[in-house]
Amino acid sequence: MAISSTINKVSLNIANMDSHYYQTHELTVAQHPSENDFRFMIRLVAFMANAHERLNFTKGLSTDDEPELWQKSLTGDIELWIELGQPDEKRIRKACGRAKQVVIYTYREGKASVWWEQQCEKLARFKNLSVVHISANGIEGMVKRTMDLQCSIQDGEIYLNDNTFIQEVTLKSY
Numbered sequence: 001m002a003i004s005s006t007i008n009k010v011s012l013n014i015a016n017m018d019s020h021y022y023q024t025h026e027l028t029v030a031q032h033p034s035e036n037d038f039r040f041m042i043r044l045v046a047f048m049a050n051a052h053e054r055l056n057f058t059k060g061l062s063t064d065d066e067p068e069l070w071q072k073s074l075t076g077d078i079e080l081w082i083e084l085g086q087p088d089e090k091r092i093r094k095a096c097g098r099a100k101q102v103v104i105y106t107y108r109e110g111k112a113s114v115w116w117e118q119q120c121e122k123l124a125r126f127k128n129l130s131v132v133h134i135s136a137n138g139i140e141g142m143v144k145r146t147m148d149l150q151c152s153i154q155d156g157e158i159y160l161n162d163n164t165f166i167q168e169v170t171l172k173s174y
Contacts, residue, residue, distance in 0.1 A: 005030040009146045010044065014051050016153040021051055029057055037140035039084065039107075043068055045134055045169055046082050046105045048151045048158060055080065067095065086115035089122055096126040104131045116174055136169040 010027040027047075031040045046069055047055060054073075058066035071080040081099035083091070086106060095102045106112035112133055123129060142149070142162050150161045158169040 003033040005032055006145070007031075008040070008143070011148045012044070012048065012151060013149070014048055014151045014153070016048075016051065016151075018153055018155065023051065023053070025051065027057070037143040038136075040143060041136065041139040042084055042105065042107050042134055044149075045136060045139070045158060046084065046103075048153065048160075049105075049132075049171060050080060050082060050103065052080075070099070086111065086119075089119065092123060092126065092129065096128055100128060102126070102129045104129070106131065106133045107136070109133070109135065120174065131174040133172045133174065134169060135172070136167065139167050139169065141165060142167060 008029050008031055010025075010029055012025045012027060013023075014025065015022050025047075029040075029044070031037075043057070047057070050069070050071070052071050055069060055071040057069055067081045068084050069080075069082040070078055073079050078099040079101065081095045081102045083095065083102070083104045084107070085104075087095075087104060092102070092104070106115065116131065123131070139160070142160065142165055144162075147162060152159045152161075156171050158171065160167040160169065
C-alpha cells in the first residue's frame, strides 16, 4: 500500500514591504511522502518571496513537466517558473524556454555552493534565470497540519511568526 501525501492547511498573512504586496492566502498544500519538513517549508518560503494572486503550487515532486510553483498569465503563458534544489541543466534549459522568468531556490549551503560552482558558467547564458539561496536553519520546527503564519519581508529578509516561534530567513542571490 502506497503512503499518501500529508495535507497541510496554511493561513499565510504576507506583508512584503519590498514589493508593496499585502495579502492573506488560505493554502492547502500537499506534502509528498518523500518530502521532509524542511523542504516543505522551503516551498512555502519560495511562495512567500514571490507571492501573487496567480502563483500556484503544482504537483511538484510527482511530475517531471511542472516546477514546484508557477504563475501563469490569464492566457495560460507561464510568467514565473520556480524550482527548488539543484536541478540539472536540461531541466533548467526547458524551464527557461517555457517561462518568461525562472527562479531556482537552493538550500543546504554545502550542496548548493558545490552545485553552483559546477553550473554557474553554463547557466550564465540564460537571461531569464535567477538563482537564490535560502538560509533557514530550524524552520522545519514550524510545520504543523494547520499553520497560521505571519510573514514580513523587508530588505530581502523574511521574518516568519507562528505565534510561538519567530524564524528569520535570508535570501542571497548568486
